[in-house]
Amino acid sequence: MHVDPLEKIWIGIVILLTAVMLGSIFYTAFAGSVHPPSNVEVVDSTALHLTEEFAEDNLGVRDNEDGSVTVTMVATRYGFYPQHVEIPAKTPVTFRFATPDTLHGLHIPTTNVDTMVIPGYVSEVNTELQSTGTFPMYCNEYCGVGHHAMWSRVTIVPPKG
Amino acid sequence: MSETDKPDGLALGHMWVALATFLLASVLGAYQVLERAELIPLWAEGYYTSVTAHGVIMAYVLTTFFIAGFGYYCASAALDRPVWNKPLAWGGFGMMVVGVLMVVYALVTGQAMVMYTFYPPLTAHWTFYVGAALLVVGSIAWVVIMIVMPIQWKRDNPGQPLPLIMFSTTANATLWLWTLIGVAVEVVFQLIPLSLGLVDTVDVGLARTLFAWTLHPIVYVWLIPAYQAMYMFVPQVAGGRLFSDEMARVAFIMLLVFSLPIGFHHLYVDPFQAAGWKLFHGFGTFMVAIPTLITGFTVIAGMEIAGRLRGGRGLFGWLRTLPWHEPMVLAAGLALLMLTLGGFGGVVNASYAMNTMVHNTMWVPAHFHLIFAGTTIIMYFAIAYHLWPKMTGRELFSRRLATTQLWLWFIGIVVLTVPWHYVGLLGMPRRTAAMPYDPEFVAPWQSSAVLMAVGGIIMTVSAVLLIYNLVMTHAARTPAAERELRFAQAIQPPLKLPKPMNGFALWNWILVVYMGAGFGYPLLQFFILDVQPALAWGW
């Protein structure tokens, strides 16, 4: 096969470019443990209210012994429950979401909190929020004609102590 | 080949369906930008139906019909023989048309607000899914013909290299066959039974994984005809040569092999696939950059050769001597600009961790309107301008109008997508009829929304001009045109090729292994995990 010398140089550049991009992705994934939400955990979406974790009384923000925070929420047509949560900044947070009905997604704009919420599965996001203030948390995956009305508020307060 | 053996009617029939529906979907696009900019009253059902129809038409109807028509025409021109089994080709066409009509029925009766991604457990009327299935099944007639014709040709021309245009068309037909498996399984075994009430529940994780199988390679099915035109029409029209026939084949083979098993990057933030599989597919995603960048090199080299043959000197002087008044050359230049911009956005989307910043924001439609509505479709326009005179036997009605239309499309796309990228980073969501969130959050998005409305209207005007020009050409008021379709010849045409560069048997076996590795366990897990499937929902 005939490959032009110029072409060989270009192929070298292309391979180098690709390697640099892949290298940085693998570096942040392995050295920095940066992963998208991927917990592969099943739940019976038709009986969420009967589970311990997603029963109405147990939703909301919970402080853990190690200083981290767990936020448990239900996403349903058309809102996130509880409708308002307060989370400390600069503190490890674990969000856990489930839905009794159809597909949803959630995003807190300008943060990396973003996950799909899918019936049959529990979604988990691990993060640390940096700036304080009140943000919308809206549904970003089409879930029916009321989709645009599906949003709640998140207030990020200065860390305790 | 005699005049009557040419596939004119067949190709024109397919392409007219593609372009007529494209015009309709462009008008819906204009409605959507106006609604998103709050320039017309909120009507949620209308918006979600419109987005579904716009997506279905642009992504499935326009592309499937256009690619089939283009493939039939090029195959018969390159192999110098009539399309094999025309009744089968027309049968496929008829089935596709019936499928589209069924989808349209579900849409106009307001029973299909499920987006072009089908979105279970939201469930549309059964005619939506059965119609989509018929569209796909009909297109298999095209695949079969595009595989049989080169086999017959090889039998008659033993040891000779298959013409590059046929080689790449067969690559695309093969890619389409692999691509449609995912969505076909989802539609036949999950969505049709659910919509008919034969089953009560569906595993959404399984459905989304099957859809992801299709969702990435399908964009390369759409893109390949644009690349074919860049490789084989652009240098020919510009008066140059194809830089390398062999590297072009390598690029098409890599597009086939690398684009198939990487669909998981659409599932980066879905909870039901583990991080390791996402990383594996993230790796594969970056491999597709290689054939794309090689294509850029070869195409630009072909254009440079043409520019220099026309007397261009110096590092960039050849750019000035290129015949920019030719729609094919202008379209290629503009397409490459949009591909560069869109490619940058794609790298961000594909990056395993950065994706969470932009997932489901307006950044995503900005990226794919650049590459799909921009790069790909502008080359389809150029193909239409190139082929209409050959198919109808009449000169193009107005070449001036054609270049104006291409410029308008380019400007419209840029004005539409630059603000989309920006508001995407600020967090503006996609696929939403309204944004009733905290006003201080939404206010900075407004000016961009108005800009995008301007861009969208410019594009719709451009779409109307395209159709006008082609109708006037077809209406036969113009002088007779030269009808032979020519393809660019390589500087060094290959005389003999190793078997893997002249057919696809080896690559299909490699794909069996690669697809098995990428999707085997991730699909199997749904039968091992104790998943409680979800109920069907209306809208």
Ligand code: HEM
């Ligand atoms: C006339 C020019 C066009 C305009 C004004 C336009 C505008 C839009 C708008 C406003 C959306 C919805 C954004 C959202 O709410 O998320 C959209 C979605 C979409 N567009 Fe276009 N578009 C145009 C042309 C095209 C073309 C040529 C293609 C491809 C060939 C295309 C493919 C799509 C697809 C696949 C979607 C996604 C639908 C979905 O999310 O389900 N568009 N477009």
Ligand SMILES: [Cu+2]
């Ligand atoms: Cu929702």
Ligand SMILES: [Cu+2]
């Ligand atoms: Cu939603």
